[in-house]
Amino acid sequence: MAHVPQIKIPATYMRGGTSKGVFFKLSDLPESAQTPGEARDRLLMRVIGSPDPYQKQIDGMGGATSSTSKTVILSKSDSPDHDVDYLFGQVSIDEPFVDWSGNCGNLSAAVGPFAISNGLVDPSRLPENGVAEVRIWQANIGKTIVSRVPMSDGQVQETGDFELDGVTFPAAEVPVAFKDPADGKGAIFPTGNLVDELEVPGVGTLEATLINAGIPTIFVNAADIGYTGTELQEAINGDSAALERFEAIRAHGAVKMGLIGNVTDAASRQHTPKVAFVAPPAGYTASSGKDVKADEVDLLVRALSMGKLHHAMMGTAAVAIASAAAIEGTLVNLAAGGGKRNAVTFGHPSGTLRVGAEASLVDGRWSIDQAVMSRSARVLMEGFVRIPGDAF
Template sequence: MTYLAQTQIPATYMRGGTSKGVFFSLKDLPEYAQQAGAKRDALLLRVIGSPDPYAKQIDGMGGASSSTSKTVIVSESTQNGHDVDYLFGQVAIDKPFVDWSGNCGNLSAAVGAFAINNGLVDPSKIPTTGVAVIRIWQLNIKKTIVAHVPITDGKVQETGAFELDGVTFPAAKIQLDFLDPTDASGEMFPTGNVLDTLSVPGLGELDATFIAAGIPTIFLRAEQLGYSGLETQDDINNDPEALARFELIRAHGAVKMGLIERIEQAQTRQHTPKVAFVAPAADYVSSSGKAIEANQIDISVRALSMGKLHHAMMGTAAVAIATAAAVPGTLVNQAAGSIPRESIKFGHPSGTLEVGAKATQIDGKWVVSQASMGRSARILMQGWVHIPPIV
């Protein structure tokens, strides 16, 4: 019997923020995968090693968590005033599914560097030494991200002293500005309210804030769920009943936000919305053993991604946190002391993160022009990924 040889595709394995994924230039993909569709999805699934009933992704580049089961496609921008287009695919681990419904804020930090390294940015925009300002068009959500990428001797600077909780080693800081981070509908609060009640069978009525900034997110009170807001991954991810409850909440919240029509459809939209629960600041010990004191943070937040508690915080959810904190009456604002904020420092399982956002009310509607945060990124490996032929 004759077997076909593997296909090799130029790729870069990068860390961006507290995530990592496989990056491709659009032009380097096989012709059949240069357009959206089932064959592109099949290629990315095979690269990452999904679907994997063992949930380990041993036969692929994925790392068996939502933070490491990610793909990025970058190309020269077709959008006026932008340098590159960036498309993000969240690859399910145990299902044959790539979710294109939202952005990855963490991997956004690596897009500018990847684009520069792969010749996708006009060389005149790259200083000999200084900061390259790269305007990125985020194709999933049709929004602009501005990456401030440090440059030394004409090349992307990756090493530095910037420390990011959730990442073991320091690196160079990359400032990210998310412009007009409200979703494409323009409605920051899909229900029209900053505070709602969500009815969930078996759980009763829960206070909730539904927000569509950064990424659609459902914020809940930790105490109503029986939590302190200081939980670790093991506290949640080792409890199948808790994970099932959160998925039920997510499905009902998605319906209320207008993202799906029926709760059953949540199974095909795993990446969005996110679910997070908040509590007032308190002392705790991070997953790395670092003592976090209540006076170091404004609020405690825990968030779930792809059905599991995140080890740190999704970058897009951090934008949602900062935006909600800036609006009086939201659960995030209440837990952070019920005072207007243009920046917030929150505690997550791995430590802390500070994010800025300024909200204003125009004609009765809340808007945010920009949210900003510091991340870092670096190349882990580059060369080719090899996959069996896609039929």
């Protein structure tokens, strides 16, 4: 029996923030995968090693977590206002699909460095030394991201002393600004309310802030679901009943936000919305062993991604946190003590993160001009990925 040989595709494996993903130039993909569709999805799943019923992704580049089962496709932008078009694909670990419904805020920090290093940014816009401003079109949600990438001797500077909780080693700081971060063309508050009553069979009726900024996110109070906000991954990810409750909250919240028509549709939309729970400041020991003191944070936030408690915080969820904190009366704002604020430091399982946002109320409708946070990024490996030629 004849077997189709493997093919090789130029690719770069990068860390961005607290995530890792496989980055491709659109023009380097096989022709059938250069347009959206089944061939592209099958190719990316095979690269990552999905679907894998063992949930290990041993036969691929994925790391068997929502933070490491990610792909990025980049191309030079046709828009004079942007340098690069950025498309993000969240690959399911154990199911055969790629979720294109949202952005990855962490990997957004790696887009600028990749774009510069791979000739996607006009060289005339790049300083020999200093900071290059890369204008990114986020194609999943139709929004602009501006990344400020440090340059040294004409090259992207990746090393530095910026420390990010959730990442073991320091690197160069990459500030990222998410412009008008409401996902797509929808309102920041899809229901029109800062706080809703969310009925979840088997769980109860919960107060919830349903926000569409950075990524659609459902915020609930930790105390209302039996938590303190100081939990680490093992407290939740090993509890199948808890994970089922969170998925029920996510599914019913998604319906209330108008993202899906029926709770059963949530299974095919794992990447969005996210579910997070908030609490007032309290001290705890982070997963690294670091002591986080109550007076070091404005509030505590824990968030779930792809059905599991995240080890730190998704970048897009951090945008949602910053946006909600800036608007008086949301659960996030109230957990932080209420009042007007344009920045918060929140505690997450790996430590703390400071994020900022500017909110304004125009004609009775809230808008976010931009949300800003600092991340870091680094190339881990570059060259080719190989997959069987008949895999897509």
